[in-house]
Amino acid sequence: MARNPKDVILIAVLGVTGAGKTTFISKATGRTDLKIGHGLSSCTQDISVAHLEMQGKKIALIDTPGFDDTNKTDAEVLGLIATYMADTYAQDMLLSGIILLQPINTNRVQGSERKRTRLFEKVCGPGAFSKVIIATTMWSDLQSQSTGSQRVEERQNSKDFWGNMVNHGAKIVKHDNNPQSARKIINMVVSNAGKVVLQMQRELAQSDGQVSSTSAGRQLDSDLSETSSKLLAELQALQKESTGNMVSLREEIQELKEKLQHTENEKRTLKRSRASLEGPAAWISALAGVTSLAMVPLACVIL
Ligand SMILES: Nc1nc2c(ncn2[C@@H]2O[C@H](COP(=O)(O)OP(=O)(O)O)[C@@H](O)[C@H]2O)c(=O)[nH]1
Ligand SMILES: [Mg+2]
Structure with a gap:
């Protein structure tokens, strides 16, 4: 694995709890030790990193706790996400892309999905939408594939859902819940060269982590x-x-x-809530693949 963290392609995997983030990372990396949620409660308590190599490139996938969590409020989740963003930005380690996993097996819960999508948009900012891939999950749970396609189309055409992001270059892709599909999606990020600064990273730097x-x-x-x-x-x-x-x-x-x-x-x-720079060394070395520890708990300081 690379020793210089800046050589690593960083990809953040986001989505509500139960969207399939940890499963996606597990399929992409072949790791079987990642904790996947099988009940109603969530498993990704903090942010963790898993590595893989593709076409000679080192990639780090960042697994994040999702909004709508059973154990954490959205405010706490946003605080955790803010911390890793502020840390990596301070170290000039920028993301190459963001994969937003979106389950397609349930019809949207009025309001809730719209709110989470809006929050996600505010985290990224329009300037980063072209680095976003919306990967739809849970297709095998659908009785008919056309229902899924219809849901995708609805969301894609609505400004309250993905319309805005798609108009600014976000891509929508179907994830088939297998290693090939996960790696194909990661490859879309890798081939869309260039790094991105998220709106929230810039804003945190300007507001001293507030x-x-x-x-x-x-x-x-x-x-x-x-x-x-x-x-x-x-x-x-x-x-x-x-x-x-x-x-x-x-x-x-x-x-x-x-x-x-x-x-x-x-x-x-x-x-x-304030994004802290506590423990950046552990975090940065985990991204570089220097530490064997997959899970690097990050602190969000609640004063
Ligand atoms: N049918 C289907 N189930 C999935 C998919 N991805 C994840 N799951 C299941 O959904 C549940 C939650 O997955 P998990 O990866 O823990 O979600 P996370 O909270 O986003 O990390 C688990 O029972 C997984 O086996 C998918 O693409 N299709
Ligand atoms: Mg998880």
């Missing part, structure tokens, strides 16, 4: 505020309704209060 000052941070904050307002309105309506001691209403009110509290806590987490 996640909430970045476009993605501001987007998440506004999404959380919207959720908060909706919950509050629901809560107030229920409280008006509950004159008596109806148990079911009391329980519903309590549930709403807890959700509201969680959302407010997440907003606070986001506000305090």
Whole structure:
């Protein structure tokens, strides 16, 4: 493996929890020791790196925790992503591409997928869209392939989903969940020469690592505020309704209060989140393939 981290082609693999990121990396590298999620809970707790070589080139695939995680809030996930971005940018180690994995077996959950896509767009910025590959997964779970094709077309033609990215050069590709398919997708990144600075990397450098000052941070904050307002309105309506001691209403009110509290806590987490440069040595040597350790936990300092 290369000793100079700058010789390595870095590719970030992103997507919601359960999109198939770790499976994709495992198929591409032939590694069988990576933790793949088989239940409802997520497995990629932190960011990990797996290496492979293609046509004599050293490639590092960066596995990231996904939004919509079972154990982490989106604010925490964004903080982790910010940390590796700030670290690598500070070391002048730029990405060669971003692979966004997108399951196609479920119809889009109204709002949720749109929000995650928008957040992803804010992380990358329009200048990086030409280095994005949207790889659709879970085709074998579909009863008919035409349903999948129709879903792809819908998303591709909608500005709320992939339309904007595609108009700026993002590519859409079907991933067949086998090693050949994974390597073909990686090869698309490798042959699209050149490195890219993501919008969030530039913004973090300008804001001293303050996640909430970045476009993605501001987007998440506004999404959380919207959720908060909706919950509050629901809560107030229920409280008006509950004159008596109806148990079911009391329980519903309590549930709403807890959700509201969680959302407010997440907003606070986001506000305090700062990408740290803690431990860059371990991180950089892992990218270079010097350390045998695949998993390099990164800290996102919550002050
Ligand atoms: N049918 C199908 N299942 C997949 C595919 N990729 C991953 N899976 C399954 O989806 C689940 C979640 O995969 P995982 O790689 O842990 O997702 P991650 O959270 O994005 O890392 C596992 O049960 C995988 O076996 C795919 O392309 N097709
Ligand atoms: Mg994973």
